[in-house]
Amino acid sequence: MGPDVQAAAPWLALAKFASLAWVIAVGWLVSWRRLDEREQETRKTSWFIGSTAAILLTAPVMVxxxxGGGAFLEHLLGRRSTPGALFTLGWGGLVLAQLLSTLIARAAQRMAKR
Structure with missing residues (x-):
């Protein structure tokens, strides 16, 4: 990735921290308190299952x-292959995998309770 990695690392860490802070602020402070106890348990379980599944799905891709030293991603992105683009691709892939697996877990949980 070249010499820009060390210069970009603090900004990438800040972007990750900001996205986590946004999720905490919106997901917990705003919506969590409005849920009843059953819905809170459903959300906790689906997020646990979704997070675990997302890590299990994306970890082999990351490895x-x-x-490969990131050669596949650099080839895929071409000239746009910057540390920020690679970070965004990895972070976005993990978040999308987590959201998708959480939705699947929540739907399965709701169908099982009916």
Missing amino acids: FCLV
Whole structure:
């Protein structure tokens, strides 16, 4: 990734922290208090299952990219292959995998309770 990695690392960490802070502020402070106890338990369980599934799905991809030195992603992105773009691709992939697996877990949980 070149010499820009160390210069970009603090900004990428700040972006990750800001996205986590936004999720905490909106997801917990605003919506959590409005839910009844049953819905809180459903949300906790689906997020736990969704997070675990997302890590299990994306970890092998991350290892594949690390073993290859990121060459596959750099080839895929071409000239746009900057540390920020690679970070966004990885972070976005993990978040999308988590949201999708959480939605699947929540739907399965609701169908099981009916």
